[in-house]
Amino acid sequence: MVANDRLGLEGVFLEEELPLLIRRRGMADWHDGVVRILDRRALPHEERYVDCASVEEVARCIEDMVIQGAFSLSVAAGYGLALAAEPGVGNDDQGWAALQQGSDRLLKTRPTGLALHRMLKACLGAARTAIEQAESPRDSILATVDRAAAALARQGYQTGRTACELLADGATVLTHCFPDRSYAYMLVEARRVGKTINVIASETRPYLQGARLTSLCALQTGFDVKVITDGTGGSLMRRGQVDAFVTAADRVCMDGTVCNKVGTYQYALAAHANGLPYFVLRQSGPDVESADESAVEVEFRDGEEVVTIGGERTAPAGVGGLYPAFDCTPPELVTRIITDRGAFRAEEIAAYVDAEPFVRDAVV
Amino acid sequence: MVANDRLGLEGVFLEEELPLLIRRRGMADWHDGVVRILDRRALPHEERYVDCASVEEVARCIEDMVIQGAFSLSVAAGYGLALAAEPGVGNDDQGWAALQQGSDRLLKTRPTGLALHRMLKACLGAARTAIEQAESPRDSILATVDRAAAALARQGYQTGRTACELLADGATVLTHCFPDRSYAYMLVEARRVGKTINVIASETRPYLQGARLTSLCALQTGFDVKVITDGTGGSLMRRGQVDAFVTAADRVCMDGTVCNKVGTYQYALAAHANGLPYFVLRQSGPDVESADESAVEVEFRDGEEVVTIGGERTAPAGVGGLYPAFDCTPPELVTRIITDRGAFRAEEIAAYVDAEPFVRDAVV
Numbered sequence: 168m169v170a171n172d173r174l175g176l177e178g179v180f181l182e183e184e185l186p187l188l189i190r191r192r193g194m195a196d197w198h199d200g201v202v203r204i205l206d207r208r209a210l211p212h213e214e215r216y217v218d219c220a221s222v223e224e225v226a227r228c229i230e231d232m233v234i235q236g237a238f239s240l241s242v243a244a245g246y247g248l249a250l251a252a253e254p255g256v257g258n259d260d261q262g263w264a265a266l267q268q269g270s271d272r273l274l275k276t277r278p279t280g281l282a283l284h285r286m287l288k289a290c291l292g293a294a295r296t297a298i299e300q301a302e303s304p305r306d307s308i309l310a311t312v313d314r315a316a317a318a319l320a321r322q323g324y325q326t327g328r329t330a331c332e333l334l335a336d337g338a339t340v341l342t343h344c345f346p347d348r349s350y351a352y353m354l355v356e357a358r359r360v361g362k363t364i365n366v367i368a369s370e371t372r373p374y375l376q377g378a379r380l381t382s383l384c385a386l387q388t389g390f391d392v393k394v395i396t397d398g399t400g401g402s403l404m405r406r407g408q409v410d411a412f413v414t415a416a417d418r419v420c421m422d423g424t425v426c427n428k429v430g431t432y433q434y435a436l437a438a439h440a441n442g443l444p445y446f447v448l449r450q451s452g453p454d455v456e457s458a459d460e461s462a463v464e465v466e467f468r469d470g471e472e473v474v475t476i477g478g479e480r481t482a483p484a485g486v487g488g489l490y491p492a493f494d495c496t497p498p499e500l501v502t503r504i505i506t507d508r509g510a511f512r513a514e515e516i517a518a519y520v521d522a523e524p525f526v527r528d529a530v531v
Numbered sequence: 532m533v534a535n536d537r538l539g540l541e542g543v544f545l546e547e548e549l550p551l552l553i554r555r556r557g558m559a560d561w562h563d564g565v566v567r568i569l570d571r572r573a574l575p576h577e578e579r580y581v582d583c584a585s586v587e588e589v590a591r592c593i594e595d596m597v598i599q600g601a602f603s604l605s606v607a608a609g610y611g612l613a614l615a616a617e618p619g620v621g622n623d624d625q626g627w628a629a630l631q632q633g634s635d636r637l638l639k640t641r642p643t644g645l646a647l648h649r650m651l652k653a654c655l656g657a658a659r660t661a662i663e664q665a666e667s668p669r670d671s672i673l674a675t676v677d678r679a680a681a682a683l684a685r686q687g688y689q690t691g692r693t694a695c696e697l698l699a700d701g702a703t704v705l706t707h708c709f710p711d712r713s714y715a716y717m718l719v720e721a722r723r724v725g726k727t728i729n730v731i732a733s734e735t736r737p738y739l740q741g742a743r744l745t746s747l748c749a750l751q752t753g754f755d756v757k758v759i760t761d762g763t764g765g766s767l768m769r770r771g772q773v774d775a776f777v778t779a780a781d782r783v784c785m786d787g788t789v790c791n792k793v794g795t796y797q798y799a800l801a802a803h804a805n806g807l808p809y810f811v812l813r814q815s816g817p818d819v820e821s822a823d824e825s826a827v828e829v830e831f832r833d834g835e836e837v838v839t840i841g842g843e844r845t846a847p848a849g850v851g852g853l854y855p856a857f858d859c860t861p862p863e864l865v866t867r868i869i870t871d872r873g874a875f876r877a878e879e880i881a882a883y884v885d886a887e888p889f890v891r892d893a894v895v
Contacts, residue, residue: 211846211847212844212847343762367853369762370837370838372734372736372760372761375845378838378845378846378850379847383847385850386847386849393834393850393851393852393853394834394838394845394846394851394853395837395853395854396736396737396793396794396837396854397736397760397762398733398736398794398795399793399854399858400797401794401796401800401858402793402797402855402858403853403855405796405858405859406855428762429762430760430761430762430763430765430766432766432769432801433762433764433765433766433797433798433800436765436797436800436801437796437797440800470757473734473742473760474742474758476840476841477841477843479841480576481734481739481742481743482742482743482746482758483575483576483743483746483747485750486746486756486757486758487757487758488757489757489759489767490759490760491763491766491770494766494769495769
């Protein structure tokens with residue numbers, strides 16, 4: 168093994184040992200003045216990248232689902248903000264206004280995304296300091312995002328390790344959507360310690376992240392994986408074919424409410440009704456600014472996304488769709504919320520805030 | 532209004548007033564020696580028919596989802612069996628063997644389908660009698676199916692009327708899959724009596740019967756309809772955007788267990804958790820031969836159907852799908868089972884058997 172410091176996992180994994188989606192280039196990366204984003208829409212069939220030269224292009228990549236996952240898209244947005252800063256030293260008001268405009272544009276892409284908010288706030292703060300100290304705001308933003316990306320990898324691995332410990336050898340794990348890096352690290356760690364995990368991936372309409380991304384991660388980790396429709400998970404739980412339900416969370420409230428891809432709540436209900444654990448992977452803990460569900464603004468995306476598959480309409484002309492992209496699961500349906508600071512009972516997740524930090528001065 | 536006796540709804544509705552899918556030609560019909568089946572796969576965009584000249588062709592139509600819905604496909608299968616009988620009087624052993632073979636082939640298409648079993652049994656019985664009396668087995672099968680189809684329409688309308696009475700004016704009703712004729716009659720009756728129903732149709736992957744068929748029925752009845760992904764219904768119930776959950780049932784057990792398209796169980800759980808009624812439309816009541824869930828053989832269809840959309844693979848090569856086509860919902864999650872003999876509490880559905888018959892000598 169060699170040091171893998173830009174990845175943040177020095178001496179644990181080599182970049183090439185990881186599934187594509189948790190490599191650096193599987194998120195978004197900075198390449199000589201452009202933001203290079205792996206086009207997740209082309210997966211699993213093609214490994215294709217989009218090079219963005221402007222804030223607007225990065226914002227559209229997020230809106231058009233070129234990249235998804237709360238942390239991955241926050242990394243893309245952070246690098247995207249660097250495109251709003253001129254290279255070199257900048258200290259004029261116009262440069263600062265461009266950064267603020269860039270941040271506003273990127274924030275608009277995903278109103279529910281907390282990591283996105285934090286990343287952009289940190290980058291703006293770093294740029295402000297750079298400007299005040301007559302340093303390069305672009306370099307300062309890039310350093311902030313690099314640091315955040317490395318910390319995210321370390322936190323993700325720590326969270327995945329804890330999750331792996333909670334699963335029995337041979338367990339069948341149902342998941343919904345693509346639960347991002349903690350989940351991938353959970354699989355990678357299981358492989359490392361010789362534990363077998365059977366993966367069931369709920370396809371997750373309309374964008375099929377489960378069928379395309381989760382399954383790819385599991386396949387690249389060497390585990391058996393089966394894809395199901397979003398209506399099937401509850402039935403499999405009832406038939407005794409699932410041992411645990413595991414998802415990520417776009418946001419966790421201080422009372423333990425979990426906000427995640429729509430469909431999560433139904434599965435959480437089914438897990439609870441069938442006595443199965445529901446583990447939430449949320450590496451960076453709860454959002455201290457969200458006391459409970461009332462603080463969560465659920466994003467209603469364009470209903471046309473639901474009545475279209477591959478550009479073709481499924482429903483008759485005149486019939487629209489309804490697409491709340493996220494749902495909220497109350498804490499009584501959640502067994503553990505797993506973070507970089509350990510696994511918490513949902514009702515006690517607020518204790519995360521005072522627990523020993525795993526990453527000091529985390530950005531997101 | 533004119534008599535509509537072949538439809539079975541004399542003086543109530545004209546054929547042309549009904550949504551396409553509950554017209555006679557919206558199921559399957561006999562036309563001069565061929566079985567003409569509306570190709571539901573081409574809906575909602577095209578009204579196309581498949582003409583079948585052999586048992587095998589009808590069987591493939593059922594297997595390939597040209598037609599679906601327990602009763603509609605049983606009508607298609609009944610007419611299909613007529614293709615195994617030579618026209619005219621038949622009384623030789625070879626003719627009888629061909630009918631038995633035809634019935635076996637058609638039964639194999641849907642092992643879970645009770646109406647299919649009943650229809651084929653009735654048709655074989657009628658053919659046997661015809662042969663013994665030196666009459667035409669084909670004519671006798673056709674008369675049996677015609678009688679069954681007319682009775683199904685009357686039962687469906689009676690069931691739909693009762694369901695309509697249970698819904699408040701302006702109610703928003705979530706459904707899953709295409710709940711066939713009783714549901715369509717529920718909407719048609721609501722329109723007739725001036726009640727507004729807002730329809731939410733769960734798209735129902737992999738074949739999208741909700742997006743394509745349920746939505747078409749609602750649209751043709753003149754009601755507002757929105758399509759959602761199969762993961763969304765629970766979330767809408769929790770948000771207070773649904774007043775009732777309504778489905779058909781492929782089978783109801785004598786203890787009130789409901790067997791229907793996979794995904795139904797999850798929604799039933801969510802309805803129960805959110806204090807909403809779950810109404811099951813099952814016009815012909817419970818299956819007296821199915822005491823409880825242990826009698827139900829859930830059909831696992833080819834997993835490839837889940838990882839393919841429009842012929843294109845969604846998952847990476849090497850990843851398979853898992854597709855139990857049906858699931859079972861226990862009676863405690865069901866509010867009422869609505870039949871042609873009235874609305875029953877799920878636990879009391881066995882009382883259907885001794886209730887006053889609505890149709891005498893029903894075939895299916």
